[in-house]
Amino acid sequence: MLQSIPSPSPEWQGVPVGEWLTNLMPFLGNDVTLPWGATFNLANFDIRTYALCILLGILLAAWLTARRLRQRGVDGGLVIDVAVFAVILGIIGARVFHVLTYPDEYLGENFDLYNVIAVWNGGVAIFGALIAGALGIWLGCKYTGLRFTTFVDALAPGMLIAQAAGRLGNYVNHELFGQPTGLPWGLQIEATNPAFPVGLPEGTLFHPTFLYEIIWNLVGAAVILWLDRRRDIQWGKAAGLYLIWYGVGRIVWESIRINPSEVFFGIRVNVWAAIGAVVLGVIIWLVQSRRHPGLEPTPWQPGREPEDDAVDSETYSELDEADTTAEPAVGAGTATTTT
Template sequence: MNVPASIPSPDISSIQLGPFQIHFYALFILAGIAVAVALTSRRLTARGGAPGTVLDIALWAVPFGIIGGRLYHVITHPTDYFYAGADLWKTLYVWEGGLAIFGAILFGSLGAYIACRRVGLRFLSFADALAPGMLLAQAFGRVGNYFNQELFGTPTTLPWGLQIDPTQPAFPTGLPEGTLFHPLFLYEILWNLLGVAIILLAERHFSLRWGRALGLYLVIYGMGRTWFESFRLDPTEFELGGFKINMLNATVVAIAGIILIIVQSRRHPEPEIDPKVPTRQGHAGIPAADVRAPADALAPEAPERGRQG
């Protein structure tokens, strides 16, 4: 049995169904969203949230996230879209690839916050329920990057080096055909899956409410992305102090996660789970702070009153 000395890239990135061209990148993005919604819904309902709440929030968060992710990508790669004779409509071609996670997180969080206010749900409770699902969604999205041949690192001679078609726009100039690259899409998939396991295991031993699961997500993803960006081949033209903007943003994300965990641990040091407190669904173990609302059990946080749990 011959073991491949490299990882081949797919020959196709889409299929044609009649008049429609279906891009694999878009399919994996949609699959990631579906998995994240399903997992988050299950987690939030188990915590006392009303069934269907996550879908209501997703209807706001997903469009906001897509717009933000695309906007960030276009802004940080201006020469790909703005040049003499350029087709400016391509700035909207999300299905061809180019959704920046930092823009998606920022705008998606804004959409989720608006939706949480509308349905009467504490935003941090939703974010904690979302944390592992978000990492799963990002892992699915990276498979789409693989089909687009757009996420790889510096050249490598390792046996799992990634083949990139030299005719691809992302292929670096000046390198010989046959050069292999670090498969960053694969590294990030594995890192994200590890992050899911860490969050789920940590929740068994620690109280990760009031935004602490969100903070752990930010730390895990920010740390991994900082490392990946350090050897990623990316045509972004934005640098600060000699560092790529994505690398700096990832570091800021990780630091923000640490700060969030520390601040929320100090603001809400009380035990959140009381196994003797039944909920309306008849389950025990739901945080007492989360059983105040008559319809959904995760009402928006009010100053100081949320500390009564």
């Protein structure tokens, strides 16, 4: 019977790529001189597992988004073109939001520009990634000609899957756990962990908030895919549903975390951000449902359709389609008998 969830060994936090290379190719040596003269210790080069989890999430999201775009008749390869903008800006935004969330740690008396930009040492925030990533998607769509709403709707379930993959990195790093709990799935955290609350006895178990969010996100991805299959959720409404689903879950998980955070009016800053996501998602759903009750006529921006997919905007619209379907059948109501 499950009594607790063990934390993985600290050795899991990094992949010793440098050690493997020096063992396989001893001629490389431990110290490598770079072209500009600096010395790099190859033997100590590790790839952080958390970074690999984020990379896995990006790949899964890109694959699912490409598949969903192909169902709309769009070349799935365009995902890469948009992702170049979205991923770069998303990483920058995630780091900036994280730094602003912990100003005393990064911007206080011990300010160090290197620590501010050293994202490879950990410290990103999903809400910053969403804000800056959305800007990147908009730029990518301007470049490729795709509708912004088409792309974000295709991305919505993949985003939840990507975030679930990223939470595995938090588990490996023994971080962002919740309050103490006596539940049988409580998470084991070593008392030497800097985040272990002072005054609690060794062996205290904590809420595995990473696991809660993984389950919540995967269920949310399944819900969006199911609803989209039944109702064809378009015009940004799938993205709105994503914001609502993720925001509601994040309000709960963030409220039981014990890691330090800026607080405004007694509420953690990320809870405020999650509330904002829910409100924005509801607004998107309501406004777009009212303005666009039907389907998108094309996944392309007006005038940017490929020649073989071009749609005459003067002869095709949701209103025209509705009017056509509302016309009575030929001869209806005028039938006569002949003798």
